[in-house]
Amino acid sequence: MLDWVALLYRCPKRCRVELIYLLSLLSFFVFHVSLLAEGVPDPPIQGRPTFAPYSNAIGSFQVVTLATPTTLRAEDPLTFTVRVTADGAVLQPPERLDLREFPDFSELFYIEDQADQDAADDSSWKFVYLLKPRDTSVRAIPSFPFIYFQPGVLPASRGYMTRWAPSIPLSVRPRDEVPPGKGPDSLAPIDAPPTVYQFIEERSVLRKQQDIGLSPIWIGIVLVLPPAFCAGWYLTWLRLYPNAARMALHRRSKAARRALKLLRRAEKKTAGDQTRQVTAVITSYLRERLDLPISEPTPAEVADHLQALHLTPDLIERAVKFFKEADAARFQPSPPGNVALTASATGLILSLEAEPCSPSAY
Amino acid sequence: MLSIGLLSSLLLASPDADAAPPSVEGFLTRAEQALNAGLEARDDPRLARAHFRDAAHLYEEVYRNGHHNAACLRNEGNAALLADDLPGAILAYRRGLRLAPNDKVLRKNLAFAREQVDYPTVGTMGRPPTETWPPGLPRPEAGWLLISAGVLYGLGCLAMTRWWMTRKTTLLSIGLLFLGVTAIPIAGLVHNLPNESHERQHPLVVILENGVLLRTGNSLTYPARYDTPLNRGVEARLLFMRGNWAQIELTGGETGWVSNDYLLFDKR
Numbered sequence: 001m002l003d004w005v006a007l008l009y010r011c012p013k014r015c016r017v018e019l020i021y022l023l024s025l026l027s028f029f030v031f032h033v034s035l036l037a038e039g040v041p042d043p044p045i046q047g048r049p050t051f052a053p054y055s056n057a058i059g060s061f062q063v064v065t066l067a068t069p070t071t072l073r074a075e076d077p078l079t080f081t082v083r084v085t086a087d088g089a090v091l092q093p094p095e096r097l098d099l100r101e102f103p104d105f106s107e108l109f110y111i112e113d114q115a116d117q118d119a120a121d122d123s124s125w126k127f128v129y130l131l132k133p134r135d136t137s138v139r140a141i142p143s144f145p146f147i148y149f150q151p152g153v154l155p156a157s158r159g160y161m162t163r164w165a166p167s168i169p170l171s172v173r174p175r176d177e178v179p180p181g182k183g184p185d186s187l188a189p190i191d192a193p194p195t196v197y198q199f200i201e202e203r204s205v206l207r208k209q210q211d212i213g214l215s216p217i218w219i220g221i222v223l224v225l226p227p228a229f230c231a232g233w234y235l236t237w238l239r240l241y242p243n244a245a246r247m248a249l250h251r252r253s254k255a256a257r258r259a260l261k262l263l264r265r266a267e268k269k270t271a272g273d274q275t276r277q278v279t280a281v282i283t284s285y286l287r288e289r290l291d292l293p294i295s296e297p298t299p300a301e302v303a304d305h306l307q308a309l310h311l312t313p314d315l316i317e318r319a320v321k322f323f324k325e326a327d328a329a330r331f332q333p334s335p336p337g338n339v340a341l342t343a344s345a346t347g348l349i350l351s352l353e354a355e356p357c358s359p360s361a362y
Numbered sequence: 363m364l365s366i367g368l369l370s371s372l373l374l375a376s377p378d379a380d381a382a383p384p385s386v387e388g389f390l391t392r393a394e395q396a397l398n399a400g401l402e403a404r405d406d407p408r409l410a411r412a413h414f415r416d417a418a419h420l421y422e423e424v425y426r427n428g429h430h431n432a433a434c435l436r437n438e439g440n441a442a443l444l445a446d447d448l449p450g451a452i453l454a455y456r457r458g459l460r461l462a463p464n465d466k467v468l469r470k471n472l473a474f475a476r477e478q479v480d481y482p483t484v485g486t487m488g489r490p491p492t493e494t495w496p497p498g499l500p501r502p503e504a505g506w507l508l509i510s511a512g513v514l515y516g517l518g519c520l521a522m523t524r525w526w527m528t529r530k531t532t533l534l535s536i537g538l539l540f541l542g543v544t545a546i547p548i549a550g551l552v553h554n555l556p557n558e559s560h561e562r563q564h565p566l567v568v569i570l571e572n573g574v575l576l577r578t579g580n581s582l583t584y585p586a587r588y589d590t591p592l593n594r595g596v597e598a599r600l601l602f603m604r605g606n607w608a609q610i611e612l613t614g615g616e617t618g619w620v621s622n623d624y625l626l627f628d629k630r
Contacts, residue, residue: 077484110589112484130484132589193474195467196440199397200433202390205424207431218508226516230523237527244527257529 043149047157053101054160057094057148060087063165067141071171072133079114080131080141082165086123091151093120096127097144104142109133133172143167256353259285263342263349271329278345279326285349286319299323315351322348386427393420397441414445418454432462436471443475448595449568449626451475456566456597457628463501479595480572487588488569488596491613502550504558511547514540564599566628567610569620576618580607587618600627 048054066081084094096115099105112130119126131141146163153159237244259281266277286292292305299320306316322344329341393416400413421438435458442450455472459465481489495501521537524530572593575586598610601617608625611617 075483110591112589192443193470195470196443196474197401198467199394199437199440202394204433205390205421205431205437206386206429207433208429222508222512222515226512226519229516230519233520234523234527 043159044156047155047160049145049147049160049162052145052147052162053097054147054149055084055094055097056092057084057090058092058151059090059148060150060161061085061094061146061148061163062087063146063163065141065165065168067131067168067170070168071173073173073175074135074138075110075132075175077112077130077132078170080129082127082129082146084125084127084146090123094125094146094148097146099129099131099144102142102144105131105144107134108138108142133170136172136174138170138172140170141168253289253353255285255288256349259349260346263346267342275326275329275341278341279323279330282322282326282345282348289352297323299327311352311355315355318344318348318351386424386429389420389423389427393417393424393437393441396420397437400441400444411445414441415447417441418445418447418450422454430461432458432465432468435461436465436468439468439471439475443471448475448478449570452479452595452597453566453568453626453628460561463503475595480593481596482590485590486614487590487616488592488598488612489614490597502547502554504551504554507547507550507554511544511551514544514547518544560599564601564611567598567600567608568626569594569596569598569624570626571624574620574624576610576612576616576620578618580604580609580619582621584619588616 043058062085064083064085066083068079070078072078080099082097096113096118099109099111105111110132112132114128114130117126117128143164143166146165148161148163150159150161262281263278266274266281269277283292283295283297286297286302286305287295290305290309292302294301294305297305302323303316303320306319322341325341325344396413396417400410400417403410403413418438418441421434421441425434425438435454439451439454439458442448442454452472452475455468455475458468459472462468476490518537518540521533521540525533525537569592573591574593575591576588577584578587592612596612598612600608601611602609603622606622607619608622609617609619610625
C-alpha cells in the first residue's frame with residue numbers, strides 16, 4: 001500500500017490523475033474477480049435491519065415507484081408499480097416485497113398482488129400491486145425502505161443498505177352519494193321491473209310441489225316396472241294365442257323361417273308351379289335341417305331318412321303323406337289348386353320344429 | 363297429586379290453552395294483507411318496508427309448513443326485495459329456481475336482485491356464476507328427466523316384447539330407437555347428479571352485511587384471507603360449521619371463515 005502511495009508521490013503531477021484512474025479500474029476488476037471466485041456471499045444475520053423486510057437482493061440497487069391513477073375515490077383501485085434497477089453486478093436479484101408487512105400500507109390500503117404482471121430482465125425488476133385506499137384520509141402512498149446487501153463492505157455486517165422509495169401524493173375523494181330513491185329511507189326497488197310487483201294468488205301458493213329427486217325408489221320403479229309389465233304381457237299372449245306363439249317360436253329357426261316365407265309366396269303362383277315350388281321348399285328344408293342327402297327324394301327315401309333320425313312315427317307318416325300328395329299332384333294330367341298341399345307343407349315344418357328333440361340338435 | 367292438580371289448574375287457567383295454532387291459510391291471508399298494505403303505503407317507505415318484511419316472513423311460514431312451491435318462494439322473494447332485504451330475496455329466488463328452473467319471472471327477478479349487490483369493482487370475487495345455458499332452451503329438471511327416461515324405456519320394452527312375439531324387424535328397429543333415445547335423459551340425469559349432490563352437501567348461504575371479510579380461521583383473531591370485503595347479497599356455499607363460524611366457498615373457489623351472524627342459510 002505504501003509502495004502505491006510512494007509511486008503517486010514520485011510521479012509527475014500531470015500523471016497523477018491517470019494513475020489514480022488506473023488504480024481505481026484495477027481495484028474494481030480485482031474486487032469483482034474475487035467475488036466471482038468466491039461465489040455469492042452469504043449476508044450475515046448481524047447487522048440486518050429489522051424495521052422492514054429484507055429483499056434478499058445482493059448488489060447495488062435503485063428504487064423508483066409509479067402509481068396510476070393518483071386521483072380516485074375511496075376503495076377504488078390504483079396500480080402501484082415498484083421498479084428496482086441494479087447499479088452494477090447482481091449477485092442475487094431482489095424478491096417481491098409483501099407490502100402488507102409495511103404497517104403504513106396495510107393501514108391505509110387494501111392490497112392485492114398482481115404478480116402475473118411482474119416483469120424482469122438482467123438489471124431491472126418490476127413488481128405490480130393493486131392498492132385500494134380504505135377511506136378519504138389517505139393522502140399519499142407512503143415511502144418505504146428497500147433493503148439490500150452490498151458485498152465488499154467491511155465489516156460485512158455494515159453491508160446492508162437501505163433505499164427509500166419516494167412517497168406518491170394521492171387525492172382520494174369520497175364515494176358517490178347514493179342517489180335519491182336508492183337510499184335507506186326510500187323505497188329502494190322503486191325502479192324494479194314490473195315482475196317484482198307480480199304476486200301469485202292463493203291457490204298456487206298453497207300447492208305442494210314435490211321436488212322429485214333421484215331417489216332409489218323412483219329409479220327402481222322406472223327400471224323394474226316396464227320389464228315386469230312386458231313379461232306379464234308376453235305370458236298372457238302365450239296363453240291366449242298358443243299357435244301364434246308356437247309359430248313365432250319356430251320362426252326362430254332360420255331355415256324354417258325361410259321355408260315358411262317361400263311357401264307364402266308360392267300360394268300366389270299357378271297350380272303347377274305351386275306344387276313344384278312347395279315340394280322344392282320342403283326338400284330344401286329337409287336337406288338343410290335334417291341333412292337329407294337326396295335332392296329329389298321319393299316318399300320311401302324320406303321315410304328311411306327320418307326313421308334313421310329317430311323321429312316320431314307320426315311325423316314320419318306326415319312327411320311321407322306330404323311327398324305322396326306332392327307326387328300325385330305333380331304327375332296328374334290337370335292338377336287342381338294346391339292350397340291343401342301348401343297347408344300340409346306348413347304344418348309339416350311346424351311339427352318338425354316343435355319336435356321335443358329339435359332337429360337342430362342333430 | 364298436588365303437583366298434578368297445580369299443573370291442570372295452570373293449563374286450564376292459561377289463556378292460550380284452547381287457542382288453535384295458526385293455520386297456513388291464516389298465514390297466507392295475513393301475508394296478502396301485508397302485501398296490500400305495503401303497496402298502499404308506497405309514499406311512506408319505512409312503513410311500506412315494514413309491511414313487505416312482514417309479508418316475506420309470513421310467506422316463509424307458509425313454505426315451512428310444507429307448501430313447497432315456486433309461487434310461494436317467488437312471492438317471498440318479491441316481498442323481501444321490496445323490503446330491501448336483498449339477501450332474503452336472493453335466497454328465496456334461488457330456492458324457487460331449484461323447484462322451477464324454467465320460471466322466467468324468478469330468473470328475471472333474481473337477475474335484478476343481483477344487480478343491486480355491490481360486487482367488488484376489480485376481479486370476479488363474490489360474483490355469481492356467469493350464465494352458460496343457451497337462452498330459450500328449457501332447463502332439464504330431474505323429475506322430468508326421470509319421467510322421460512321411464513316413458514322412453516317403457517316404450518322400448520313394449521316394442522321389443524312385441525318384436526319377440528311377431529319377429530317383425532320394424533318393431534325391433536322401433537324398440538332399439540326408443541332404448542337409444544332413453545340415453546339422452548339418462549345422460550342429463552347423470553350430468554345433474556354431481557351438481558345435485560354438491561348442492562345438498564354444501565347448501566347455499568348469502569352474506570347479510572356489507573364489508574364482511576373472509577378470514578383464515580374461525581375467530582376474529584385470524585387475519586383476513588383476502589383484502590376485498592364481501593357485501594350483502596353475495597352468494598356462497600357452506601363447507602363446514604365450527605361453533606358460531608362457517609367456512610364458505612365463493613363461486614370463484616375462494617374460501618374463508620365468516621361468523622354465522624353475517625350469513626343467511628338455506629335451511630331445506
